[in-house]
Amino acid sequence: MLSSAIGPTEIVVATDVVPPGLQLAPLLVLLPLVGAAILLLAGRRSDRWGAWFGVATSAGAFAVAVAVVVTMLGLPAEERVVDHRLFDWISAGGLDVAVGMRIDPLSMTFVLLVTFVGTLIHVYAVAYMAHDQDRRRFFAYLNLFVAAMLILVLADSFLLLFVGWEGVGLASYLLIGFWNHRRDYAVAAKKAFVMNRIGDLGLIAALMLMFATFGAVDFATVFEQAPAADVALLTATGLALLVAACGKSAQFPLQAWLGDAMAGPTPVSALIHAATMVTAGVYLVVRSAPIFEGAPTAQLVVVIVGGVTLLFGAIVGCAKDDIKKALAASTMSQIGYMILAAGLGPIGYAFAIFHLVTHGFFKAGMFLGAGSVMHGMGDEVNMRRFGALRTSMKVTWITFGLGWLAILGVPPFSGFWSKDKIIEAAFVPVDGEPWRAWVFGGVALLGAGITAFYMSRLFFMTFHGERRWNDGSGDEHGRGPRDGVVQHPHESPRLMTVPMIVLAVGSVALGGLLAFGDGFVHWLEPVTGHAAHEDPVLPVWLIITLTLVLVALGVLLAWRRYVTTRVPVAVPRGSVLTRAARRDLYQDDVNEAVVMRPGQYLTRSLVYADRQMVDGGWMGLAGLVGSIGERVRGMQNGFVRSYAAIMLAGLLVVIAVVLALSGGADATDALTGPTS
């Protein structure tokens, strides 16, 4: 790469000069946005062509993205950060915000990921949603999501980023609740929406803090002034941003919505709740690096949140029987890795994004695989009713298996290149606080082992072991298949398997490709800066060996428990930890006890107070006005004589008041004539 020839690149300040090839960039957002608008407005008329139209706009955006990236690769590294200002947006008093695009390696990495994976999932959904009455609306929402996500990552100010942030939240809500005729799905959508609002409050608070501190919310100004700003303010801003990231990326303590979000159609889970939207928090933290750089405390909190979530998700993942919820827990855990890396500072940024990209591929691939399994099994999601599906669904089995190897971090699959780097970075010592390297390194290492266990569990329970479903042959091993339901697992149509194959290829090769010669790290250097190499507290070879040993142990344990031992169809009682993990470590119970119930009591008492005091007072006032009105109305009796009397009396009163004010002497003058 170019950068290696001229040495390490420092962080590049954005230029306003937009090279010709990059001027295409607005099309990236416009294509899917217009697509969504057309599909929503055309209504039923677009039923026939709507799905492929949605695919076309997404694919078009991907083509534009490729063109922009090719242009960018032709530029020297110092010119790759461009602010493409489009038009003035808000000009109010001290606040001036323009709508513009920050086109740089970081945003374009996201754009490529979103449009590429997005297009594949659009294609997959054409088949997956083929029998849904409302699939036109589904594609409209998917387009809307892609557009909003691209606004989010291409924004050149935190305010515009916020627009995209809310846009993806809306799309996510609409898609989780896509089958909102089912009450629990609608509730899941609402839960995701409400929990995301908490995160959004964090972003709003961050916006306000930035405006108060820097008088601006655009990246250029904020990042330029951040190093000189007060540490306390930066810490507050950083923590507010972290709250936002936690909400969107399902990080502790705002992670409870992600499992329920699996209520959405599986392509949605793959695209939004695995590959792209939930990683927006990572993007936010990496993008806001200059703020976190000045706030070490905030960075430490970021790392802690990442570490806690990665263990939390991993433990929950071990106990889930619902294939999608297990994958969701895994997503949570993997994003924990990314957040942890992002919190480590410059040495971690590039690896956070690197892992995000590889994860986007293998996790999306596995979700599509899960969707394929559900497709073949009549929408069954309970893994205890799967087993031995490898024979009937070969393509799904192989693609899923490649994704499984990738997430395990087995060399040379994608996950190895990215996750291992994060574990190494976590072991790098921090001056003055030696405990950090050991704690966070240890957590990351342990997480890798648990990941290996629960992902293997998922893989084995689904594709290996004994058949635990009813194929109608009467041979059910006496394990209580679903009464009367006969299942005929079959491979999914080509439209579904091709995207899975493409993503599986990515799961295998992408990591090694991007890691070659540290190409991806150098590509991001104009944004993340160059991190000096630092040695971890343990030798690198030892870390890799330890990781692989733990992974092997995890796989072995899973093999023993779920392949060589029978898997009961009925859910066993399990240990205390298992029961806790099944219930998401009581997260929902805590939320309900601490937040929801007191909140409900509060609103109920407020409603009561509003009815009784505010409304009551107001209605009383209205009644008073009405009764006064009725009385005064009596004076309007229709008789001219009384009208004239009112006039005269009123006039006399007014004149009397005025004269009384002017003094009695004058009044007598008026009656007695001239004084002279």
Add this chain to the structure above:
Amino acid sequence: MTPDTAFVAPVIEWAYLVPVLVVLGAGVIGVLVEAFVPDRARRPVQIVLGLGALLGGLAAVVVLWGDERVQGLPNEVPGVRILGGSMVVDPFALAVQGIVLLLAVLGLLVVADRTSTGQDAFAPTAAAVPGTPYEDLARRRGVQQTEVYPLVLFAVGGMMIFPATGNLLVMFVALEVLSLPLYVLSAMARRRRLLSQEASFKYFLLGAFASALFIFGVALLYGYAGSVDLARIFEALVSGTSPFGPPGAMVLTGLFLVLAGLLFKIGAVPFHAWTPDVYQGAPTPITGFMAACTKAAAFGALLRVLYVVGSGLPQEQLDHVLVGLWVVAIATMVVGTVVGVVQTDIKRLLAYSSIAHAGFLLVGVIGFNALSIRATVFYLLAYGLATIGAFAVVTLVRERAPRREPVAVAVGTAGAADAGSTAGAGSTAGVEGAPESDVVLGEATHLVEWAGLGKRSPWLAGAFSLFLLSMAGIPLTAGFIGKFTAFQAAIGGGGWMWVLVVIGVLTSAVAVFFYVRIIVLMFFTPGGRPEATGDEPDGGLAPGVTVVRSQGFTTVALVLCVVGVVALGVFPSPVLDLALEAVKFRP
């Protein structure tokens, strides 16, 4: 040396009188038209003449506005005094005249509309005693009373002189010139004629009473200053050379008596009692015209008298005068809104709304500064547009009755004969859903009858809602800007003015109730009651109610009013700037 007895012909600068002359001249021609133009051609000729005169007058006002003597040569007071102050053509006078003319054009459009029933709002022969065979005959013959148009023009002429004179006697004459045609017009309703005549008579008696108070006040001021010219009165007040010494009770009493005459026309409490009765009884197009234009003219005159005489008074006495007006303003706002809340008749409700608006306008006036004049001018325009629009809508919402049902169907004496002559018109009205055989009667003024209008005629109900919102002072309408500038001007008066503004805001809040109540009624209350037997409701309206179509005139007026209300609400700056120019006036 000229002997005292020699007659010196006064120099009259006719050019500055063009707006008034055009309108009054057209009125005179209109009378001749009545005498000499054939029956059939009269109405079109009168409409063209009337609209032409008003628009011509408006054009003349615009031209004069640019006149450098009007706007003030360098180092000179702006404005031109004609005939020693009998007419004062200054930017303020022109602004008020312009508003009066503009509103009169809109009002005349509504007056001219005969709707799809083919009948205008006026009695065929106003002179006929209600219920007599003569009246019946006139109706059968299809006689029409086109004298309405010259009468309106005379009234407008008076309204134009009213704020543009510096002479109290001329002002009195103008007061009568504008009042007398209005008394007559009020008596001319086609339906509910007794109510109309009663209203007219009340208006006349009380108007005469108010005029008497006015002229008595003029006498007192003359007694003090030895002149009826406002400029002379001002000089006498400032110099204190009057035999009565410095201004005292005599001046204050005189001033308040004069103001009483003006406040009567404005409809301020306690001189308001005629307003609901007359607004209800008068033909609705006339009500709209008179509510908007009379108020504009009277406020113009009030500002001139109050500000000229008031600036001559010592500060302490001026404060006392303003306290007197405080009492009036508070009473006006409170009575207007509180009694408005309990009204059940749309026309009476709008009458009380008009009283409340008089109070809000007075709040601005009492600020007694340059901004007050700007606010008043703007407010009058905003209020006038919404008022004419609202009453125009009222003319279109009608009662109806089955054709065969005889006579006087609770609609007054006109019922029976109307049924005979308009049966065809009723069925050609193209009223969807209304049974063919129904006869369209008078206006449906009871609030209950407005339920479901939003469903039957969404555009009409939407326009009405807009006018109501503007009257309520909701942002993005002209009414909001008007109220805002009025209260802003009042605050500018300093001292305890904030109390008055707080009362204004509170009463505005109460007033919102009765405006919004109508909107709720129109849009969210179903009108059609299935249990009402034998009478199919018309598109969601209450039984016995329908909507007639405009011939076009009212539609044009409504569109202009809507555009005006929205435009003044969204882009008020150009008009506010113009209104600020109107601050220049000379005694």
